[in-house]
Amino acid sequence: MPAEESSADGGSALAVVTGDQAPELTDDGKRAAEWFQDRGLAVDAVRWDRPVDWNTYDLALVRSCYEYPTDPDRFRELLAAMERADVTVCNPPSVLRWNMHKSYVADLAAEGVPVPETAVVERGAETTLEAELERLGLDEAIVKPAVGTGSEGVFRVQAADAGEFEDRFADLLADGDALVQAYCPDISEGERSIAFFGGEYSHAWNSPTTPDDVTRFEGDDHDYEPPESIVEAAATTCRAARDVLDRRDPFPYARVDYVRDEDGGIVVLELELIEPILDLEEAGAVDRFCEAVQSYFESANPELDQT
Structure with a gap:
């Protein structure tokens, strides 16, 4: 109708x-x-x-x-x-307005959510990738557009090779703001995602990265089931975002993307609230x-x- x-x-x-x-x-x-x-x-x-x-x-x-x-x-x-x-x-x-610019990770960090060390570089800034890596003290980083979806415009760089990526970095800044984030080694095992509906845990999966490019993915592993401590850490991320936005009620839907730190804890890569793929083929999802x-x-x- x-x-x-x-x-x-x-x-x-x-x-x-x-x-x-x-x-x-x-x-x-x-x-x-x-x-x-x-x-x-x-x-x-x-x-x-x-x-x-x-x-x-x-x-x-x-x-x-x-x-x-x-x-x-x-x-x-x-x-x-x-x-x-x-x-x-x-x-x-x-x-949605808050979530569309990835500088929201700084808001989450201020609420105590573990995120990669991050610099938000504004469009047209007179800086270099080498300078940003040096300022953050990073040997390796992921660079991405501040407004973007999927892996579009994302690349991995080592400090020793920063000079080879300066043109690419400059192109990003010509189009908009960019993020420079510490590289998380666990991404080589995949990016894990947890879906919450109405604030309640629904299901999770792992998206394996390709061996030669950790910014690309090759399918999903739907057998992945995070331990309770990880689910709670992801739920805390959603609650932190609600605190930032001064919202009492849970988000109707949210997806937390993360990797593990050296101790097996969570490092939040993104909180997806606009158009997250939710893999609703999961039973009952x-x-x-x-x-x-x-x-x-x-x-x-x-x-x-x-x-």
Whole structure:
């Protein structure tokens, strides 16, 4: 049922926000859409980079706008438009706005979350990669765009070879801010991810890196199960972000990406709150995800009929 018809009938309309890579929903998105449709909601796939009358919708679920780093100003305009409209967004625009610039790791560090030693280098800064590595005291680092998704623009560098990467670093700074982060050796064993729905642990997996390039991944290991201490450390990361943002309630969905330190503890690489891949094929994950999202929507809109 289209959103307009649903609104006319007094029902609720949900926009699942997508993008160029998955304009008609990812496989996970289709599973979630079916879940909501089975409960009487009209569901539309709505691209983030197209004009939308957000007042047409009661609810919006931001899921696969993977291309937003190509036009971050337009994405910020989208968030502002959502805030002006009478639509409840999940995750909320203020959370997405904070999460889209990776300098948020400094906020997490200030709350006591273990993250790699990091320098945020502003666009156009008169500096060199060699100087930043020296200032941080790093022999090896990962360099990445401050606004980016996946491994786009990410590279690994050793201090001894910094001169060979200065042009690449300069190109990054010509386009936007950049992060220089300490290299974490455990990344050679893969990047581990934990999904939380409504603040509760759902499931985890490991994304093995390629032998010749730790910024690239080759599939997922769904048999990975983190120990309880790691799950709690990841949950603490989410709570720290809520403290930074002055939010009482848990995020409807969140993904914590991490590696282990030398003592087996956690080092948080990223906290994904905008468009994380959530691997909902895990048993029961679709239900857990959708129930958390529905609970969030219902708490924000007790007047809406979502049954």
